[in-house]
Amino acid sequence: xxxxxxxxxxxxxxxxxxxxxxxxxxxxxxxxxxxxxxxxxxxxxxxxxxxxxxxxxxxxxxxxxxxxxxxxxxxxxxxxxxxxxxxxxxxxxxxxxxxxxxxxxxxxxxxxxxxxxxxxxxxxxxxxxxxxxxxxxxxxxxxxxxxxxxxxxxxxxxxxxxxxxxxxxxxxxxxxxxxxxxxxxxxxxxxxxxxxxxxxxxxxxx
Amino acid sequence: xxxxxxxxxxxxxxxxxxxxxxxxxxxxxxxxxxxxxxxxxxxxxxxxxxxxxxxxxxxxxxxxxxxxxxxxxxxxxxxxxxxxxxxxxxxxxxxxxxxxxxxxxxxxxxxxxxxxxxxxxxxxxxxxxxxxxxxxxxxxxxxxxxxxxxxxxxxxxxxxxxxxxxxxxxxxxxxxxxxxxxxxxxxxxxxxxxxxxxxxxxxxxxxxxxxxxxxxxxxxxxxxxxxxxxxxxxxxxxxxxxxxxxxxxxxxxxxxxxxxxxxxxxxxxxxxxxxxxxxxxxxxxxxxxxxxxxxxxxxxxxxxxxxxxxxxxxxxxxxxxxxxxxxxxxxxxxxxxxxxxxxxxxxxxxxxxxxxxxxxxxxxxxxxxxxxxxxxxxxxxxxxxxxxxxxxxxxxxxxxxxxxxxxxxxxxxxxxxxxxxxxxxxxxxxxxxxxxxxxxxxxxxxxxxxxxxxxxxxxxxxxxxxxxxxxxxxxxxxxxxxxxxxxxxxxxxxxxxxxxxxxxxxxxxxxxxxxxxxxxxxxxxxxxxxxxxxxxxxxxxxxxxxxxxxxxxxxxxxxxxxxxxxxxxxxxxxxxxxxxxxxxxxx
Numbered sequence: 001x002x003x004x005x006x007x008x009x010x011x012x013x014x015x016x017x018x019x020x021x022x023x024x025x026x027x028x029x030x031x032x033x034x035x036x037x038x039x040x041x042x043x044x045x046x047x048x049x050x051x052x053x054x055x056x057x058x059x060x061x062x063x064x065x066x067x068x069x070x071x072x073x074x075x076x077x078x079x080x081x082x083x084x085x086x087x088x089x090x091x092x093x094x095x096x097x098x099x100x101x102x103x104x105x106x107x108x109x110x111x112x113x114x115x116x117x118x119x120x121x122x123x124x125x126x127x128x129x130x131x132x133x134x135x136x137x138x139x140x141x142x143x144x145x146x147x148x149x150x151x152x153x154x155x156x157x158x159x160x161x162x163x164x165x166x167x168x169x170x171x172x173x174x175x176x177x178x179x180x181x182x183x184x185x186x187x188x189x190x191x192x193x194x195x196x197x198x199x200x201x202x203x204x205x206x
Numbered sequence: 207x208x209x210x211x212x213x214x215x216x217x218x219x220x221x222x223x224x225x226x227x228x229x230x231x232x233x234x235x236x237x238x239x240x241x242x243x244x245x246x247x248x249x250x251x252x253x254x255x256x257x258x259x260x261x262x263x264x265x266x267x268x269x270x271x272x273x274x275x276x277x278x279x280x281x282x283x284x285x286x287x288x289x290x291x292x293x294x295x296x297x298x299x300x301x302x303x304x305x306x307x308x309x310x311x312x313x314x315x316x317x318x319x320x321x322x323x324x325x326x327x328x329x330x331x332x333x334x335x336x337x338x339x340x341x342x343x344x345x346x347x348x349x350x351x352x353x354x355x356x357x358x359x360x361x362x363x364x365x366x367x368x369x370x371x372x373x374x375x376x377x378x379x380x381x382x383x384x385x386x387x388x389x390x391x392x393x394x395x396x397x398x399x400x401x402x403x404x405x406x407x408x409x410x411x412x413x414x415x416x417x418x419x420x421x422x423x424x425x426x427x428x429x430x431x432x433x434x435x436x437x438x439x440x441x442x443x444x445x446x447x448x449x450x451x452x453x454x455x456x457x458x459x460x461x462x463x464x465x466x467x468x469x470x471x472x473x474x475x476x477x478x479x480x481x482x483x484x485x486x487x488x489x490x491x492x493x494x495x496x497x498x499x500x501x502x503x504x505x506x507x508x509x510x511x512x513x514x515x516x517x518x519x520x521x522x523x524x525x526x527x528x529x530x531x532x533x534x535x536x537x538x539x540x541x542x543x544x545x546x547x548x549x550x551x552x553x554x555x556x557x558x559x560x561x562x563x564x565x566x567x568x569x570x571x572x573x574x575x576x577x578x579x580x581x582x583x584x585x586x587x588x589x590x591x592x593x594x595x596x597x598x599x600x601x602x603x604x605x606x607x608x609x610x611x612x613x614x615x616x617x618x619x620x621x622x623x624x625x626x627x628x629x630x631x632x633x634x635x636x637x638x639x640x641x642x643x644x645x646x647x648x649x650x651x652x653x654x655x656x657x658x659x660x661x662x663x664x665x666x667x668x669x670x671x672x673x674x675x676x677x678x679x680x681x682x683x684x685x686x687x688x689x690x691x692x693x694x695x696x697x698x699x700x701x702x703x704x705x706x707x708x709x710x711x712x713x714x715x716x717x718x719x720x721x722x723x724x725x726x727x728x729x730x731x732x733x734x735x736x737x738x739x740x741x742x743x744x745x746x747x748x749x750x751x752x753x754x755x756x757x758x759x760x761x762x763x764x765x766x767x768x769x770x771x772x773x774x775x776x777x778x779x780x781x782x783x784x785x786x787x788x789x790x791x792x793x
Contacts (some may be wrong), residue, residue, distance in 0.1 A: 036325040062219075067212045074219045081223035085230045092234035097239055102321045102328060103297065176325060177357065 010129050014136030022192040026113040034104050037163050041149035043097040045142025047090070049135065051082045055114055055174040056134030058082075058165055059122040066123075075118045076109075085107045108166060113141060151184045152176060175196025233516070246303070246318060250280070254288050254305035261285070266638030269379065274371030277301075279379075287380065295322040296360040300330060300758060304369075306344050306376060315339040319607035327361030348373020350467040393430055396447045396457025397423040415520050416513040418443075419487060426450050429525060432461070435513035437506035439464035442473070443512075446482065446517060452528025455490050458482035469772055470506030472497060488528045491518040531598065538613045539570070539581055542602040547573040553753040554580075558636050565598075579604045582633070586625030597621060601629055634663065638734035640673040643690050643703060643718055650716035651688045652677040658688060665788045668782050674789065677705060686713065694776030697721025704781060710753040710790055715745050715778075722770045744771065753782050753790070 027048075032129040034040045038071030058078050066074055090098040098105060101165050108114065117137055122130040151160055158166035174180045251257050266279045278290040288309035292299055298321030302548030305313035315338075329335055338352055348370045354362035394401055396536055401423045410420050419432035429446045439761040449457040460474040481495055489495075493511035496504055522528045528539065539546065544693050550571035558567055566583040582601040583693030597622055600613040612626065640662050648658045657785035662674045673690040686707035692699040700720040717740035742762055748756070763771040 034324055040324060065215065067208070067215055070212050070216055074216065077219055077223050084227050088227075088230050088238070092237040092241065095238075095245075099320070099331070100324055100328065102324050104324070149448040154600050 007129060007132055007164065011132040011141040013135040014133065014138070014140040015143065016138075016140070017196075019140045019144055019192070020113045020137055021141055021148075022112075022189050023196070024116075026116055027141060028113065029107060030104050031148065032185065033146055034101060035145055035149040035152055035181055035184075037151045037153045037157070037159075041081070041096075041098055042142070043094075043143035044104060045138070045145050047086055047101070047105060048111065048141050049138040050086055051079065051108055052114055052117060052138040052141075053131055053134040054082055055079050055118055056130040057127055059118040060125060060127040060130035061116055062124075063123045071123060072115075072119070075115055075123075079114050080109050080117070095179050113137065140153040148181070148184050148188060151188070152180055156180055209735050222671055235474050242319075244385065249303045249316045249318055250288055253303050253316050254282065254286065255313060256285050256307070257288075258461060261369060271375065274375040275368040275376050276372050282560070284308070286479060287376065289372055289376070290318070291368050291372050293364045295320060295330070295364050296327045296358065298322050298327075298363070300327075300364065300366075302346075302365075304339070304372070307637075309549075310344050310376070312339045312344050312347060314652060322358070326353065327358040329355045329358065330361055331366065333483065342374060348377075349463075349471065375689070392459040392461065393421070393423065393447070395670050396445065396459055397428045397430065401427070410520075410524060416515050417517060417520060421563060423447065428456055429521070431520075432519050433513050433517055435509050437465050437473075437509035438470045438503070439466075442506075442509075444473070446514070448487075448521050448525070448527070452708060453487045453759050454487035455482050455487070465506050470503040472503060473506060484490065487518065488529070490514055491522075491528065493731070533581060538600050539602075540566070542581070542600065542611055542613060543579055545571050545572045545578060546570050547575075549572070550575060559632075561628075562634055563625060563631070570602075580633075582629055584625075584629055586629070587622045588620065597601050601626075601633075603633060630667070634667045641690070642673055647690075647703045647716055647718045648675055648677070651712060652686060652713045653680065653704035654713075655685050655688075655705075656680050661687075668778070668784065671784065672701075684708070687785070688713075689781045689785070691777055693721055693773040695722050695773045696767065697723065700770070700774065700777075702777075704748070706753060706790070710785075711751060712749055712756070716749045717745070722767070739767075739770065745774075753785065756782065758782060 014020065021031055030048075032052055033045045035130050055075070055078060056080040059075060062074075079120060086108070088097065090101075090105065117134060121133045125133070150160070152175045154165060155172050156177075157173075158164060158168060174182075175184060213640050247263075249772045250263065252271040261282050263280055271277070274293045275293045276289055277292050280676075282288065286305060287301060288305045290301065292301045294300075297622060299322040300320040300322065301316055302316060304315045306312050315336050317336060320328060320331050320419065322328045322330065330422055335355060336783040344353070348763045350370070352369075354366070390752055393403055402425075404422045404425070405419065407418075407420045412420070414420070416433045416435050417431045421430045421432075423430055427447050430445055430446045432443065432445050434443050436442070441462065442460070443462040444458060444460045446455070446458045449456050458479050463471050463473045463474040463578050465473065478497075482648055485494065491514075493515060494741075495507070495511065495514070497507055500779040513515060518528075534663045536548075540548070540553075550573075552571070553566060554569050555564065555566045563584045565585055566581060568578045568583070569577055569582060572578045582603070583598070584601060585598050595613065598618075600611075602611040602613065612621070614621070627642050639742070640660055643661060645658070649655070652658075657678045658675040659678065660672070660673055661676050665674060671689060671691045675688040675690065678687055681729060686705060687708070690706045691704070693699050694700070698721040700722065701718040703718065704715045707713060720739060721741040742764075747761055748758075760777050761775060765776075769787055
């Protein structure tokens with residue numbers, strides 16, 4: 001049972017407690033760049049889910065055979081290959097999404113979240129927890145992206161998943177711009193911190 | 207052992223990764239290519255709805271795309287053209303496809319490939335951008351008539367350049383597309399239809415001129431110059447035709463316009479070009495063209511005028527046209543003195559001292575044989591910065607006045623002020639006879655004196671004083687001066703004389719003539735019941751006063767007649783100043 005519980009906590013850590021977007025601040029580049037629309041955020045998130053889960057799995061599998069000195073280069077080669085594969089698959093099967101994500105797809109390679117999890121978790125844990133960790137982190141990342149994108153798209157462009165919700169006169173168009181990403185991101189971080197800290201205090205008291 | 211393990215592990219990982227990537231590539235490449243091919247062919251139908259599957263879609267071969275970004279052209283026989291072009295966006299190469307029908311109208315537009323910033327440059331592929339083109343004229347879109355993407359200046363800029371190049375390529379290659387190759391030659395438009403043109407550029411020395419090509423139309427009917435000039439941007443090109451008989455302009459067509467849309471680009475517009483039709487030779491020389499369509503483009507216009515001037519002068523040098531100096535002199539005198547009887551004009555140059563500046567002096571008479579003025583025909587130094595040029599000008603003087611008009615031969619130059627001053631002094635010293643009042647008016651201003659001699663010629667000339675006299679006693683000793691001048695009153699000029707002795711104490715102020723109505727100010731009149739200017743105590747304040755202590759500005763105006771009193775004060779204050787600076791000060 002103890003083991004079961006730890007699996008669950010491994011998975012849920014990335015979702016909230018150690019959310020890569022709002023707590024760890026990993027992968028800020030796509031966080032700010034592709035959150036102009038929920039659709040892009042979901043596409044980016046899906047890509048990260050794939051790369052992170054597979055990368056964590058592979059890294060975990062070979063963790064006992066990799067010499068310490070060259071582990072980082074090896075992780076990078078693996079991640080880069082995975083991203084290339086992902087990019088080719090997306091171009092082949094979902095070309096529209098690949099086109100709208102543009103270069104940020106390739107930039108998953110340098111997303112510190114991937115390398116960060118490979119180094120911090122997968123290289124020290126068994127395959128199943130590593131996959132769960134990757135899945136949790138990637139979903140947490142996706143969730144963060146979608147949350148930011150939701151506000152930016154809704155308030156900035158007046159749409160949700162492309163459907164017009166708010167008329168043009170009441171949109172805050174700066175939110176779709178780069179600066180708007182920082183604004184929304186900052187406000188959300190403050191709110192997430194407020195909830196998180198309140199919770200931690202509670203648990204300490206309890 | 208450890209090192210070998212490291213190397214082997216790295217090798218294995220890299221090889222396995224490569225194999226994995228290679229495998230996926232094998233699977234996906236055909237799919238990607240297929241998808242791209244489908245997308246491109248779908249794009250063909252999309253940008254050219256009139257396309258049928260039976261149409262030949264083979265790209266045209268042997269075309270020189272030059273510096274344009276066009277990568278491929280498919281000619282759909284009898285229907286139009288489909289272009290593919292590629293340009294550098296913000297961070298990616300952007301490929302697009304555009305269909306154009308035979309009349310040059312865009313049938314559709316699509317982005318085939320782009321990788322610019324999502325949310326910014328990537329918007330180039332969105333319908334808001336791509337759908338704006340269908341139905342537009344390719345030439346005007348090429349000229350920048352489309353909506354760019356806000357926040358994506360570089361992407362928009364790249365596209366602007368690309369579509370501009372595409373439009374001019376289309377224009378040049380498929381003869382404007384306009385009438386399917388039947389577009390009239392602009393040279394024919396400004397000369398005559400079906401004219402034959404002979405290139406004679408080699409016969410002329412074009413160095414130093416903006417002219418790049420000289421052609422004759424129908425042998426000796428007209429000459430056409432191809433001219434390049436820099437306005438706001440460089441390398442604008444136009445052709446202009448001059449009639450070889452009248453030397454007037456036949457027409458003008460802008461060939462290449464690199465100027466800003468909506469501003470300098472107006473020079474390519476029909477209503478701008480229309481003003482050249484029949485433009486007189488002299489107007490072409492003097493830059494007699496206007497901006498039109500409300501555009502303000504001083505830089506473009508001045509560049510054009512400058513080149514036009516150079517072209518006109520070039521034309522004069524080789525083909526004639528324009529006036530000779532004699533003709534011009536005749537015309538300018540006629541314009542300045544419309545009442546002249548030219549048959550009575552007298553060349554009086556030899557009657558006056560020679561001057562380096564003067565080419566000739568003419569007395570001008572009207573048909574009643576009354577002299578109405580004099581014309582100085584002079585050549586003086588121009589005011590140009592950096593270059594020393596002599597310019598010819600006319601100074602016309604109406605009888606009894608000073609320099610009523612200066613007429614320049616070359617309107618692009620201004621004469622130096624020193625030269626004009628020298629002319630003025632010449633006129634004053636040799637020609638001008640100063641006006642003199644009745645002797646009695648002088649005596650009234652200086653009762654002690656018995657004789658008066660005009661000495662105005664000895665002092666700096668000013669149009670605000672009519673004359674200055676020395677007041678002398680019976681032994682011919684100078685007692686003081688009398689100023690003869692006018693003030694502007696309410697009812698016209700007030701003419702007066704005003705004496706002042708050698709010590710600077712004023713004598714009498716005598717009003718010779720006036721048109722004032724002093725009625726409402728009668729309390730100041732010496733005769734209150736009549737109240738007639740100038741019998742007023744107000745004027746007494748200027749008599750017997752020490753000029754040095756007389757602060758004219760502090761003397762009160764008279765309520766109700768302030769125009770009169772103000773005019774007098776101004777004129778008297780000027781005389782006081784002039785006297786202290788010149789006449790009195792000279793003593």
